[in-house]
Amino acid sequence: MSKSKVSIVKYEKPLESVRKLVELVNLFDEIPKDAKIFIKPNIVYWNRFSNFPKWGVITSSRVIEDVVVLLKERGIDDISIGEGIVTADIKDTETAADAFKKLGYNLLKERYGVKPINTFEHPFEKIDLGTGFKVNFSSVALAADVVIDIPVLKTHSQAVVTLGFKNLKGLINYASRKKFHSDDPVKDLHYNVAQLPNKLKKVLTIIDGIYTLERGPAIDGKAHRKNILVASADILSVDMVGSKLLGIEPDDVPHLVQAAKDRKRPMDLSDVEIVGEKLDDLASHHEWDFIYNDAGDLPLPLERIGVKGLKYHKYDSSLCTYCSGINGTLLLIIKGAWQSRKGKPFDNVEFLNGKLMEPTPGMNKTILIGQCQYNKNKDHPNIKEMIPIKGCPPSMDDVRHAFSQIGIELPASMFQNITKGGAGFLMAKYKGRPEFEESLFQIE
Numbered sequence: 001m002s003k004s005k006v007s008i009v010k011y012e013k014p015l016e017s018v019r020k021l022v023e024l025v026n027l028f029d030e031i032p033k034d035a036k037i038f039i040k041p042n043i044v045y046w047n048r049f050s051n052f053p054k055w056g057v058i059t060s061s062r063v064i065e066d067v068v069v070l071l072k073e074r075g076i077d078d079i080s081i082g083e084g085i086v087t088a089d090i091k092d093t094e095t096a097a098d099a100f101k102k103l104g105y106n107l108l109k110e111r112y113g114v115k116p117i118n119t120f121e122h123p124f125e126k127i128d129l130g131t132g133f134k135v136n137f138s139s140v141a142l143a144a145d146v147v148i149d150i151p152v153l154k155t156h157s158q159a160v161v162t163l164g165f166k167n168l169k170g171l172i173n174y175a176s177r178k179k180f181h182s183d184d185p186v187k188d189l190h191y192n193v194a195q196l197p198n199k200l201k202k203v204l205t206i207i208d209g210i211y212t213l214e215r216g217p218a219i220d221g222k223a224h225r226k227n228i229l230v231a232s233a234d235i236l237s238v239d240m241v242g243s244k245l246l247g248i249e250p251d252d253v254p255h256l257v258q259a260a261k262d263r264k265r266p267m268d269l270s271d272v273e274i275v276g277e278k279l280d281d282l283a284s285h286h287e288w289d290f291i292y293n294d295a296g297d298l299p300l301p302l303e304r305i306g307v308k309g310l311k312y313h314k315y316d317s318s319l320c321t322y323c324s325g326i327n328g329t330l331l332l333i334i335k336g337a338w339q340s341r342k343g344k345p346f347d348n349v350e351f352l353n354g355k356l357m358e359p360t361p362g363m364n365k366t367i368l369i370g371q372c373q374y375n376k377n378k379d380h381p382n383i384k385e386m387i388p389i390k391g392c393p394p395s396m397d398d399v400r401h402a403f404s405q406i407g408i409e410l411p412a413s414m415f416q417n418i419t420k421g422g423a424g425f426l427m428a429k430y431k432g433r434p435e436f437e438e439s440l441f442q443i444e
């Protein structure tokens with residue numbers, strides 16, 4: 001049985017570390033000079049109004065430029081770099097333009113002829129991922145001879161890890177991303193993530209673990225400087241190794257279990273050969289889950305401060321990216337409101353989100369977050385008083401209106417501040433720590 005090779009290298013120096021990583025597994029050796037290359041970084045979040053922590057969240061520009069230089073050394077010229085960044089407004093193209101400029105992708109264009117592509121400004125093609133599930137996939141990525149998939153070494157609060165497979169979700173359009181978080185008990189988010197590479201011609205994966213992230217995938221996670229790089233031409237092998245480096249067994253990651261089953265592969269790395277650094281020397285524990293109370297109806301931090309009369313159930317995998325984007329904000333509002341109530345319980349209020357949750361009997365007010373919840377439960381007999389926050393995703397004005405119906409008045413300016421500058425305060429925890437270098441996300 002031939003084994004798939006995965007290389008692990010410590011990041012030490014620009015260019016040389018990525019060169020060693022790539023050469024250990026001959027990653028680029030079979031790419032013809034005239035091949036069309038599509039580089040897929042991970043830009044899971046961007047805010048053009050304020051600085052925010054990129055460490056462990058976004059693929060470093062350092063690794064991207066090194067990959068481009070190595071391709072150019074091989075005479076490969078047709079290179080695109082593309083991402084579909086999640087934004088609150090579907091028509092917003094300024095956020096992607098700002099990200100590409102500040103991450104140095106425009107300089108890659110000037111220096112090496114690399115084409116930066118906001119996938120939302122290019123066509124999508126409706127394809128069947130091979131399971132009957134149809135998605136609108138980036139035509140540019142589908143047309144590429146090779147996709148070089150460059151995720152970050154990080155955890156994910158729903159998918160457990162987000163590495164080679166999950167990073168490809170950024171290549172489908174808004175509607176397909178919402179559909180991905182399905183309420184089907186079998187063909188759910190995890191099943192669908194495992195199918196993402198199916199229609200791409202060739203995928204080569206490089207995991208950027210210069211920084212890793214606990215409780216990812218976004219800016220509220222906890223980053224660590226780890227200086228780890230991992231690569232392979234086999235996406236399942238590289239993701240299983242990446243998962244172990246995060247201290248998570250691959251068989252605890254549902255989409256990796258599904259991908260192994262689809263490929264009739266074992267989960268114990270017995271058919272994987274690791275070259276370079278030893279996995280056990282670099283693996284370390286990373287938390288991925290947000291902890292709730294035993295009943296699963298209140299985040300532990302809210303239970304610890306004594307919140308009473310309110311249920312906010314733990315999200316499930318049917319909650320899509322767009323609604324989960326407002327989840328953290330709602331919990332912060334509830335925390336602030338509780339502190340100003342001086343111990344007075346809420347009036348038995350329940351919040352429901354995603355496509356699966358159902359109302360608990362005996363609650364006085366039920367807040368249905370998002371169109372999915374409204375459609376599912378609008379006529380549910382357990383609801384005494386319904387407060388719907390319709391929209392897909394809901395607007396912040398609708399959120400404000402719903403909160404006023406449970407006695408929490410919020411100024412409109414608060415939401416503008418959250419959108420424009422709210423991420424800035426998260427920079428504080430990295431202040432004075434020189435290992436967190438902003439320059440790794442720029443091209444000099």
Ligand code: SF4
Nearest residue numbers: 320323370371372392
């Ligand atoms: S309502 Fe929310 S969870 Fe449902 S598809 Fe729309 S954004 Fe996603």
